[in-house]
Amino acid sequence: MRFDIITIFPSLFDSYLSQGLIEKACRDKKIEVNVHDLRCWANDKHKTVDDKPFGGGIGMVMKVDPIYKAVKEIKKNKGKQKVILFSPRGRRFNQKKASNFADYDQIIMICGRYEGVDERVAKYIADEEVSIGSYVLMGGDLPAMIVLETVSRLVPGVIGKENFLEERRKESAFIEYPHYTRPEKITINGKERVVPDVLRSGDHKKIEKWREKKGKTIK
Ligand SMILES: C[S@@+](CC[C@H](N)C(=O)[O-])C[C@H]1O[C@@H](n2cnc3c(N)ncnc32)[C@H](O)[C@@H]1O
Structure with missing residues (x-):
């Protein structure tokens, strides 16, 4: 292109x-x-x-x-x-x-x-x-x-x-969800901030649901 x-x-x-x-x-x-x-x-x-x-x-x-x-x-x-x-x-x-x-x-x-x-x-x-x-x-x-x-x-x-992008291209809307990476725990301004449990659960169905719930639809 x-x-x-x-x-x-x-x-x-x-x-x-x-x-x-x-x-x-x-x-x-x-x-x-x-x-x-x-x-x-x-x-x-x-x-x-x-x-x-x-x-x-x-x-x-x-x-x-x-x-x-x-x-x-x-x-x-x-x-x-x-x-x-x-x-x-x-x-x-x-x-x-x-x-x-x-x-x-x-x-x-x-x-x-x-x-x-x-x-x-x-x-x-x-x-x-x-x-x-x-x-x-x-x-x-x-x-x-x-x-x-x-x-x-x-x-x-x-x-x-x-493959992932091909999916996106066909749909007119898709979900952008929150992302986390290591470390699992960090103290920010005196408070401990952790990665949501579900993302560390290994349960892909649950993770997908969580991402749908927390995500924002981009049109
Ligand atoms: C100062 S602006 C011109 C504003 C002018 N009064 C108008 O209504 O087009 C100069 C150039 O910036 C670009 N531009 C400014 N704002 C833009 C926007 N929100 N989206 C796309 N192009 C923009 C356009 O190419 C425009 O011709």
Whole structure:
């Protein structure tokens, strides 16, 4: 599966992509991640990618033409592709959406900055506007990392628990339950805190029930 990220701050991704399971997934060729500097598609010698808003108002707006050229060049014409524009006005990203995105061969993510992005990008270039929550960030780069990481987890071989993940992918909801590991006992702020007995009981039916009861359903 291939991810293409269009941003004006490509180096933000350097550290993120060079560590942990994402780095391994790239190395093992389970996923391919390309980070593109939008300024490469700017029209002028100053590499301008923003301009003043028509109608006045504060802040600058990201120009449509460099984004159009970038997407046109990056988009592969084979397999299933999706072009995402990050926006606080978009549809909320969740696990179900991640499962849906995992079925694509190429996901192109456009990271907005400034006061926003020329509306023609949402209308005529992107397939979908995606929000990661009801708050406003400074840019779409963190949302791109969130989508990349959530979708990559669902790509076979990336976290090495394929059967388990396959189950998750088919269901639209699943349970995230509390986890414990050693030590069994620890004193925190003067009180002894222990691992629940049931988890040390070896009774898998009981453990499953406990996890269902204590877990939270993620949709
Ligand atoms: C300062 S915000 C722009 C806010 C602008 N007034 C708007 O409504 O789109 C700059 C960029 O950050 C990204 N962004 C901010 N909050 C976001 C969120 N909750 N989800 C996804 N992207 C977000 C978008 O790409 C946005 O274009």
